[in-house]
Amino acid sequence: MSKCCGNRNAEVKNADPCAPPEPACGGAGDKAKDTNCPFAWFGNMVEHCHAYATAEKEKGTKIVGICCEYTPRELIMAAGAVPVCLCGGDADMIPAAEEQLPATLCPLVKSTFGYSVQEANPFLEMADLLVAETTCDGKKKMYELLAQARPMYVLELPQKPDDPDALQHWVLELEKLKDHLQEQFRTKISTVKIREAIKTMNRERALRRRLAELMKSAEPPLTGRELLDMKSIISCMPADFEQYRKAIDGLPGRQIDPPASSRTRVLLTGVPLAHGAERVMDIIEQHGGLVVCQENCTGLKPLLEDVEPDAQDPIHALAEKYFHLPCSVMTKNDRRLESIATLARDYNAHCIIELIWQACLTYDVESHFVRQFAERELGIPYLRIETDYSPSDSARIAMRVEALFETIRGKGD
Ligand code: SF4
Numbered sequence: 001m002s003k004c005c006g007n008r009n010a011e012v013k014n015a016d017p018c019a020p021p022e023p024a025c026g027g028a029g030d031k032a033k034d035t036n037c038p039f040a041w042f043g044n045m046v047e048h049c050h051a052y053a054t055a056e057k058e059k060g061t062k063i064v065g066i067c068c069e070y071t072p073r074e075l076i077m078a079a080g081a082v083p084v085c086l087c088g089g090d091a092d093m094i095p096a097a098e099e100q101l102p103a104t105l106c107p108l109v110k111s112t113f114g115y116s117v118q119e120a121n122p123f124l125e126m127a128d129l130l131v132a133e134t135t136c137d138g139k140k141k142m143y144e145l146l147a148q149a150r151p152m153y154v155l156e157l158p159q160k161p162d163d164p165d166a167l168q169h170w171v172l173e174l175e176k177l178k179d180h181l182q183e184q185f186r187t188k189i190s191t192v193k194i195r196e197a198i199k200t201m202n203r204e205r206a207l208r209r210r211l212a213e214l215m216k217s218a219e220p221p222l223t224g225r226e227l228l229d230m231k232s233i234i235s236c237m238p239a240d241f242e243q244y245r246k247a248i249d250g251l252p253g254r255q256i257d258p259p260a261s262s263r264t265r266v267l268l269t270g271v272p273l274a275h276g277a278e279r280v281m282d283i284i285e286q287h288g289g290l291v292v293c294q295e296n297c298t299g300l301k302p303l304l305e306d307v308e309p310d311a312q313d314p315i316h317a318l319a320e321k322y323f324h325l326p327c328s329v330m331t332k333n334d335r336r337l338e339s340i341a342t343l344a345r346d347y348n349a350h351c352i353i354e355l356i357w358q359a360c361l362t363y364d365v366e367s368h369f370v371r372q373f374a375e376r377e378l379g380i381p382y383l384r385i386e387t388d389y390s391p392s393d394s395a396r397i398a399m400r401v402e403a404l405f406e407t408i409r410g411k412g413d
Pocket residue numbers: 067068069070135136271272297325327328329
């Protein structure tokens with residue numbers, strides 16, 4: 001198979017954080033190359049998802065909006081519906097949200113809500129149901145406002161992951177979601193359909209894991225930002241599967257510029273980087289870093305564990321997988337530290353950078369443990385970056401990132 005777009009040595013220039021990068025082998029509007037080049041394909045991700053969701057809606061398929069990786073897409077798919085991630089990454093949506101929400105709320109929550117106020121997210125507008133969850137207080141209360149205008153189902157997520165009765169509670173919550181979906185969409189969610197959905201999601205997780213594993217190489221063939229862009233807000237679209245395979249087969253051997261050997265390898269942890277909110281990733285990669293591993297929810301965190309499709313009780317198996325997700329809303333959340341240790345070793349990270357959206361209290365408080373763990377247990381330098389969606393502090397962040405990388409390079413001399 002030919003290399004990506006037939007160019008082994010395609011150059012990858014990192015972009016201005018205020019302007020998304022052009023894929024190296026075809027711009028976002030390059031229709032001719034769109035299906036041949038994974039970068040161009042995912043550069044048009046929103047457009048592809050919109051065409052897919054619109055076609056499904058016209059066929060009578062239900063669209064379900066979700067906002068968190070704890071929500072099991074498999075159950076929604078088994079109900080014959082299409083789950084779409086609605087997390088907002090656009091700063092322009094925030095002023096409208098602040099007319100109802102406090103300004104001192106996380107930008108991800110405000111942006112997601114702002115899309116609703118402005119009726120600016122076509123996926124939200126076509127959604128037949130929203131499935132939300134009790135994670136952080138900001139999201140939980142924002143959902144109450146969303147529910148004033150939109151059909152909403154809220155999963156109650158227990159927050160002590162190691163308690164046996166907590167898992168049992170979560171199993172019952174998923175059973176209740178199943179009942180609600182059946183009733184709402186007048187359908188039957190059979191065990192066979194759940195097993196099929198589990199297999200499909202496992203396939204997608206496996207493909208995305210293999211893609212991410214390309215970053216373990218001493219000379220990764222793509223940047224962290226390029227990897228971040230290679231996913232869709234709708235899971236399991238068949239055309240995406242083909243593009244993941246093309247990227248896995250075609251990218252090895254590709255050179256990035258500047259080469260990985262001259263950059264500091266970064267493990268990025270903390271909050272998710274919703275589509276449109278990739279600024280910090282770009283700053284890191286423009287100032288001497290290469291994000292070889294994203295531990296967060298827009299990276300590897302939801303991909304690390306699959307679900308056993310042949311488990312005797314597939315809902316119980318789903319509950320276990322999702323309950324293991326190490327989010328800071330859990331107490332205690334030691335699994336996250338274990339995961340960071342494994343990933344830092346496997347991806348040969350030189351440092352850990354933690355991104356925290358302003359007013360994200362759970363990740364903010366937990367950053368204390370992550371720093372302590374990184375510096376004392378792993379012996380890896382750690383940097384905490386707290387910001388929001390505004391570019392006003394980009395220069396300050398760049399200076400702090402550069403200083404970190406200089407220190408690391410200095411120690412290596
Ligand atoms: S960080 Fe936590 S609350 Fe946010 S999407 Fe991930 S699991 Fe959900």
